[in-house]
Amino acid sequence: xxxxxxxxxxxxxxxxxxxxxxxxxxxxxxxxxxxxxxxxxxxxxxxxxxxxxxxxxxxxxxxxxxxxxxxxxxxxxxxxxxxxxxxxxxxxxxxxxxxxxxxxxxxxxxxxxxxxxxxxxxxxxxxxxxxxxxxxxxxxxxxxxxxxxxxxxxxxxxxxxxxxxxxxxxxxxxxxxxxxxxxxxxxxxxxxxxxxxxxxxxxxxxxxxxxxxx
Ligand code: AMP
Numbered sequence: 001x002x003x004x005x006x007x008x009x010x011x012x013x014x015x016x017x018x019x020x021x022x023x024x025x026x027x028x029x030x031x032x033x034x035x036x037x038x039x040x041x042x043x044x045x046x047x048x049x050x051x052x053x054x055x056x057x058x059x060x061x062x063x064x065x066x067x068x069x070x071x072x073x074x075x076x077x078x079x080x081x082x083x084x085x086x087x088x089x090x091x092x093x094x095x096x097x098x099x100x101x102x103x104x105x106x107x108x109x110x111x112x113x114x115x116x117x118x119x120x121x122x123x124x125x126x127x128x129x130x131x132x133x134x135x136x137x138x139x140x141x142x143x144x145x146x147x148x149x150x151x152x153x154x155x156x157x158x159x160x161x162x163x164x165x166x167x168x169x170x171x172x173x174x175x176x177x178x179x180x181x182x183x184x185x186x187x188x189x190x191x192x193x194x195x196x197x198x199x200x201x202x203x204x205x206x207x208x209x210x211x212x213x214x
Contacts, residue, residue, distance in 0.1 A: 002083070003111060004083040006111065007113030008115060008176040009120065010169070021082070025079070026082050029084065031067055039053070056167075056170075064088075072099060072105070077103075090179075109192055109194055110184075112196070113196055117173065130153060135152040
């Protein structure tokens with residue numbers, strides 16, 4: 001099964017994708033993670049993308065679509081794909097159709113996480129992750145059980161995304177509204193869209209998504 005998780009920044013796409021990876025053995029294809037890895041490694045794509053990402057704007061359709069194509073090419077034919085943070089423009093949605101067809105795959109569902117935008121800035125500006133294993137935490141909603149120690153791996157190193165500051169988050173929201181939300185009708189016409197209340201707890205959202213994939 002190949003699905004898209006769609007929703008504004010902070011809607012919980014990454015968290016839910018990780019749940020699907022853990023519970024259903026699907027693969028998460030996050031263009032944001034791929035780009036951050038490229039930035040970290042200082043590759044030509046990373047060097048090009050860094051300033052754009054720091055501003056909260058969108059990286060070019062070609063770059064992100066090439067990343068997705070390469071990941072799918074390296075994937076097992078029977079692993080399901082979760083597209084997290086891709087497509088983000090109508091052009092990318094068109095490119096994804098072509099890419100999926102070239103890998104003999106089809107799109108089964110587009111799951112939109114519906115959220116209250118006012119809550120998103122609060123969610124995003126408080127989040128941080130374990131620098132070693134990537135487990136997610138939040139200043140106000142999910143501190144590690146022992147302060148300063150990761151619950152999962154015991155590491156004491158944590159990190160925050162440089163684009164998780166209020167100013168950049170506002171730009172990321174505007175980009176979502178202007179360029180990403182308009183792709184929903186494309187998928188609605190194809191009868192692919194399912195909606196989930198993204199303001200519910202992580203477990204409830206994950207249960208709702210599982211119900212849709214049964
Ligand atoms: P994310 O981790 O999905 O929030 O993405 C972080 C940043 O990476 C975004 O604000 C964009 O600058 C860039 N990015 C990630 N995915 C895409 C995409 N599909 N198209 C364009 N830019 C992207």
